[in-house]
Amino acid sequence: MNNQNMNNQTISINALSKSYKIGSKKIDVLKNLDIKINKGEIVAVMGPSGSGKSTLLHLIGILDRPDSGNINLFGKTINDMSEVQKSRFRLKNIGFVYQFHNLMFDFTALENTMIPQMIAGFSKKKSKKESLRILDNLGLKNRTNHKPSEMSGGEQQRCAFARAIINQPNLLIADEPTGNLDQKTAENVFKIIKEIIYEKKLTAIIATHSEYISNQVDRVIKLVNGSIYE
Numbered sequence: 001m002n003n004q005n006m007n008n009q010t011i012s013i014n015a016l017s018k019s020y021k022i023g024s025k026k027i028d029v030l031k032n033l034d035i036k037i038n039k040g041e042i043v044a045v046m047g048p049s050g051s052g053k054s055t056l057l058h059l060i061g062i063l064d065r066p067d068s069g070n071i072n073l074f075g076k077t078i079n080d081m082s083e084v085q086k087s088r089f090r091l092k093n094i095g096f097v098y099q100f101h102n103l104m105f106d107f108t109a110l111e112n113t114m115i116p117q118m119i120a121g122f123s124k125k126k127s128k129k130e131s132l133r134i135l136d137n138l139g140l141k142n143r144t145n146h147k148p149s150e151m152s153g154g155e156q157q158r159c160a161f162a163r164a165i166i167n168q169p170n171l172l173i174a175d176e177p178t179g180n181l182d183q184k185t186a187e188n189v190f191k192i193i194k195e196i197i198y199e200k201k202l203t204a205i206i207a208t209h210s211e212y213i214s215n216q217v218d219r220v221i222k223l224v225n226g227s228i229y230e
């Protein structure tokens with residue numbers, strides 16, 4: 001492979017394996033995966049429940065460690081980073097929408113969105129301004145002072161998305177971002193997400209069970225029992 005192609009590759013995963021141990025029993029969840037994702041690509045990860053989608057997303061998002069194998073993000077190899085470098089890299093480059101427990105329940109939509117900006121070192125004033133702008137973009141202008149329990153599922157999903165993109169990440173990782181929504185709301189939420197992904201030229205990896213989403217993305221990676229099903 002020539003250099004130009006290497007640079008173009010946002011994500012390169014080689015021989016990635018992950019297992020969990022429960023007592024004396026070992027479950028092999030990801031088995032020797034090789035994946036390449038180009039810059040700007042929107043990829044859906046599909047597969048039955050328990051096939052390893054969240055596990056894979058957590059490894060790519062540097063939230064967990066593989067047993068073996070290698071993940072290279074934007075030319076940097078995760079294995080080579082110290083813990084401090086990993087946190088910095090994550091804050092600067094990765095936005096994560098979690099499958100569960102999306103938002104901090106004691107904080108409003110505005111505060112939930114502002115927090116990553118403030119951790120990144122922006123002033124309260126600047127974080128607030130930017131958060132209001134993004135929440136407005138996502139149709140949440142009238143929900144900024146609502147806590148998660150005072151928002152609908154779709155509103156919470158959009159707020160989680162606002163929080164994930166506020167620091168302008170290069171890579172968006174979303175774990176079933178429309179998982180607990182009715183189909184129509186899911187389609188509307190995904191439409192907004194997709195527009196922003198394209199507008200900001202993000203690379204996106206989205207775990208989903210939705211046929212609708214899988215038809216809207218550039219490519220589908222199918223996981224079955226921890227292996228890629230071609």
Ligand SMILES: Nc1ncnc2c1ncn2[C@@H]1O[C@H](COP(=O)(O)OP(=O)(O)OP(=O)(O)O)[C@@H](O)[C@H]1O
Pocket residue numbers: 020021022027029047048049050051052053054055056099
């Ligand atoms: N922390 C853990 N300890 C032990 N086993 C785990 C752990 N996390 C996940 N597993 C197991 O690993 C397998 C893959 O789980 P994972 O959450 O990656 O699946 P998934 O494809 O995201 O499923 P779903 O579609 O239901 O979200 C499952 O069999 C699960 O029981």
Ligand SMILES: [Mg+2]
Pocket residue numbers: 053054055099175207
């Ligand atoms: Mg999952």
